[in-house]
Amino acid sequence: MKKTELIEAMAVATGESQASSARALEALINIIAKEVAAGGEVAITGFGSFKTSARGERTGRNPRTGEPLTIAASKSVKFVPGATLKTAVSTGAPQ
Template identity: 40%
Template sequence: MAMNRSELEAAVAKKTENSQTAVKAVLDAVFDVFVEQISQGEKVSIPGWLAVERTERAARTGRNPQTGETIQIPAGHSVKLTAGSKLKAAVSGK
């Protein structure tokens, strides 16, 4: 079962004894900063927890699944999220 955003906000509000509205505002600000930095090509790193960065994706040849026709897919960008050591340890139980 996945935790959605409102459940995350409620859980953080309970842990920090803040209102869910305050937590929502902080999360909105965090995600805004992520978007600003990553769209400029900057990496956002929270040591031990995670790193988020923009990656380059080369142009490539693909296929239209309906017609089988070969198409050219232009170069572009993607986002890479890397788990840090604390997050990896929490998942592995170490």
């Protein structure tokens, strides 16, 4: 499902317009992005949580030459699914 399809599904589920659903989705995405970028965590009970994950500096290899190289430390986003989402995925039915 792509973003536009998600917006359409949200509009049908809530009875709101697609424009209103699009604004709500954009607001949710922006709020999650700001909080996680600031080092916080966003937990949605039953769905899951988003948080920052740090990766340390490590050694890798250049695939072309095989030479060792240093991969810089970085941050990424980690999503941990909640119990309701895990159950829905494993049983194939929404809760």
